[in-house]
Amino acid sequence: MCPKFNTVSEISRVLKTFVAYLKRPDLYPELGRKIIKNTVNRGNAFKGKEKTNSWAASKAISQKEAVSKLFGIDIDPFKNNFAEILKEAERRQNECPIKMGGAGALELIYYSCEFANAKNAVETGVAYGWSSLAALLSLEKRGGTLYSSDMPYLAQDGDQYVGYVVPENLKPHWKLFRFADKESLPKIFADSASFDVVHYDSDKSYNGRFWAYTELYKHLRTGGVFISDDIGDNSAYQDFCEKNNIDTTVVEYEGKYIGVFVK
Template identity: 75%
Template sequence: MQTKANTVSEIARVLKTFIGYLKRPDLYPELGRKIIKNTINRNGAFKGKEKTNFWASARAVSQEEAVSDLFGTSILTFREDFKEILKQAEQNENECPIKMGGPGALELIFYACEFTKAQHMIETGVAYGWSSLASLLSLSKRNGILYSSDMPYLAQDGDKYVGCVVPNSLKDNWRLYRFADKESLPKIFGENKIFDVVHYDSDKSYNGRMWAYEELYKRLRKGGVFISDDIGDNSAYQDFCEQNRILTTVVEYEGKYIGVFIK
């Protein structure tokens, strides 16, 4: 049961978020989409969740199996090769006063970049920057560029901490766009049109995913790798793959499902 204190805290958070939007005219389009999503289309966010979790659980493999089968390599040396960098990144997260999303399947992302010899990668969703770090550890070897879309943290004073686990030595290879995907992605596509790796981890709604999947997929080169986190939230990923006749691998990682395929 939600306590009175929790209710007051939630109201304060919502109010602060709304005020944050009002101070940023460039975010007004996203504010409108948020209002519609949380009122008119509220139930649509979880469309097909039960169906997709059944589908995903029936075919899920480990991250180690997926990297071996798709990219023909082992994940075993990753943690040792980048031991000091990962240790410092973990310390940076622990010292961060703002709670954001933690690390995901870092090896899957890193070896996707290695497999494609990526020069250009795009990701949606940054938070602490764990996926950004995994990508940049590979991209920097070839002086490649990571393009990231990340919505500002309007409910908390967390913007200055976004990407805090990424060391300064890697930031020359990073382009960070601080808007919602529907504003960030066109800006990124204006800079670069074809990508070697796509990593999706932002808008969790069904409609948001379907829009972004289509936009990202058509800009992924043949032989490139597409990765989407948290595909069990709804059936968008399953539906997208089935509509486009894509044979996908499903990775189970820390109780959640990740979708990955080679185009």
């Protein structure tokens, strides 16, 4: 089954991305996976979506309730404590010529790191770097390190803007790996075998998620925190939790669902 393109601009974007991949031999493995994902496994992205959205809706609580329930922490001070940093990050986002994903549940990420007394955290998916910023604000207190996996934004010529909202003073605590997860994560695990916090927000396909969840879970220490964004896209997160007998909390945030649990 071949993918369908509805507009000339969409065709142009796909062609531009394909040409950019051809110029980067180190990304050929991901190019092959994308071709398969968008042809043979095209329906895989939404596998079990209806089931999981019903399941998530029945469990969902607010970010404030989740942080209180799991960590015994009130999230209200966050925005006041970091008001100037967040204001500058928003200014940076607004001036950026490339449009990427906006800020998510920052308090959940920050207080996960605080609860876990995190020194090592790993995330997949960076974009502007809002989640990176939230984690780094906690990690830098302890001289910790955030390991991030993020694919280059090939269709937008946006490489230089990945992590754009992260201030310079936090970057010494940040290691950014610019490959797909299947290439980045083994490199990250070779550098650090154990993590206090995991945050997943990259490949949205069922197979991509389930593979990454399995690998990340292996490297999350007991007592560490696991977070996954956009779990309503398909049933990978629900299936993973059920397979591993994990009692997860579900957060509803801006109309989407986030999964979080303490290992």
